[in-house]
Amino acid sequence: MSEKIQRDWFDKYMVPCFSPAPFIPVKAAGSRVWDQSGKEYIDLAGGIAVNSLGHAQPALVAALTEQASKLWHIGNGYTNEPVLRLAKRLVESTFADKVFFCNSGAEANEAALKLARKYAHDHHGAHKHEIIAFKNSFHGRTLFTVTVGGQPKYSADYAPLPAGITHLPYNDLQAVENHISDKTCAIIVEPVVGEGGVIPADPAFLQGLRTLCDKFNATLIFDEVQTGAGRTGMLYAYQTYGVEPDLLTSAKGLGGGFPIGAMLAKEAWAQAFQPGTHGTTFGGNPLAATVAEQVLSLLDEPLLQGVRERHDEMMGRLTELNARYGVFSALRGKGLLIGAELAEPWRGKAKALTNLAAEEGLIALIAGPDVLRFAPALDISHRDLDEAFARLARAVARFV
Numbered sequence: 001m002s003e004k005i006q007r008d009w010f011d012k013y014m015v016p017c018f019s020p021a022p023f024i025p026v027k028a029a030g031s032r033v034w035d036q037s038g039k040e041y042i043d044l045a046g047g048i049a050v051n052s053l054g055h056a057q058p059a060l061v062a063a064l065t066e067q068a069s070k071l072w073h074i075g076n077g078y079t080n081e082p083v084l085r086l087a088k089r090l091v092e093s094t095f096a097d098k099v100f101f102c103n104s105g106a107e108a109n110e111a112a113l114k115l116a117r118k119y120a121h122d123h124h125g126a127h128k129h130e131i132i133a134f135k136n137s138f139h140g141r142t143l144f145t146v147t148v149g150g151q152p153k154y155s156a157d158y159a160p161l162p163a164g165i166t167h168l169p170y171n172d173l174q175a176v177e178n179h180i181s182d183k184t185c186a187i188i189v190e191p192v193v194g195e196g197g198v199i200p201a202d203p204a205f206l207q208g209l210r211t212l213c214d215k216f217n218a219t220l221i222f223d224e225v226q227t228g229a230g231r232t233g234m235l236y237a238y239q240t241y242g243v244e245p246d247l248l249t250s251a252k253g254l255g256g257g258f259p260i261g262a263m264l265a266k267e268a269w270a271q272a273f274q275p276g277t278h279g280t281t282f283g284g285n286p287l288a289a290t291v292a293e294q295v296l297s298l299l300d301e302p303l304l305q306g307v308r309e310r311h312d313e314m315m316g317r318l319t320e321l322n323a324r325y326g327v328f329s330a331l332r333g334k335g336l337l338i339g340a341e342l343a344e345p346w347r348g349k350a351k352a353l354t355n356l357a358a359e360e361g362l363i364a365l366i367a368g369p370d371v372l373r374f375a376p377a378l379d380i381s382h383r384d385l386d387e388a389f390a391r392l393a394r395a396v397a398r399f400v
């Protein structure tokens, strides 16, 4: 008999930069997950806003399986059919003229930030290199993206950090007006702050950033790694806001669970990356591109309409739960990216609540120490939502 795989192997054999739950998931379908002991969980985390169409979605499984017997990898010395189909689809359904593929959100942001710097150097000169980002934002874990992210706890240990980056308060247009100058090369912003607490941008804030970028010839980058691929009820959140960026980054839900990242660019920006200026081995891999194309083809208008309806349903259920227990001080979000901020007596205890939820058979996320975060499959069934909220209510009853 083969050796039983134990959770403590993580502590023994893996670099301890995560602290995974005590159980090991082994199987999943739709929004249900089972662990080694056969215990069932409802998944309201979606692998951190990744499994946009749930687990083991039959059309994704079929597409991946078919491609797996054709061509796995060929490298960027050649192109391939799935990546060409995916690029065409992304260009035809967004503001972008060109797409660059990579493997993660951090890499997509790294590409966007490097491209913004290069574009400014090429068109205006080396003095134009400053980047404006926002406090509490999150853009990934490479040295550049962790520095641009507005959470010093993630970057301070890695000093010296890349220079020329300023963090301003989110949703504070006046602060940006006061700071921006001819030296500003880019502003990078999450249309809804994800990890940092699920905070939607004010429409006037994003519109104001667009106007300021136009005035100062700066590149506007939307980090849609978490908000993209249907999460907010439109294909990308910029469409919800009616404000177009120059560059947009996408990852997470785009691959529905298969790793892929993408940077979408307007033509003038795309031209700053010529052969040899930037690259990746795995980006544009046929397996990832096949799955992402299938994800996009399933994100049609009825599915997106369903996201908007489920938003109302989840907000209603959270409001009801709060009427009973008074645990939340704020409920916010867009589409199926929803945050519930814990009220004063329970601040700092979001992780304790998700631990109780897991005991009750519910997987949920946190967004910082004070906020419970939900990012379920975009097509989660009403039955699964019913059951999820029954389990959450049991967890909250034990929590308060």
Ligand SMILES: Cc1ncc(COP(=O)(O)O)c(C=O)c1O
Pocket (backbone or CB within 6 Å): 103, 104, 105, 106, 107, 109, 138, 139, 140, 141, 190, 194, 195, 223, 224, 225, 226, 251, 252
């Ligand atoms: C808004 C945002 N940008 C970037 C990233 C980094 O993506 P990845 O972990 O795929 O590198 C994340 C991940 O949580 C994110 O939420």
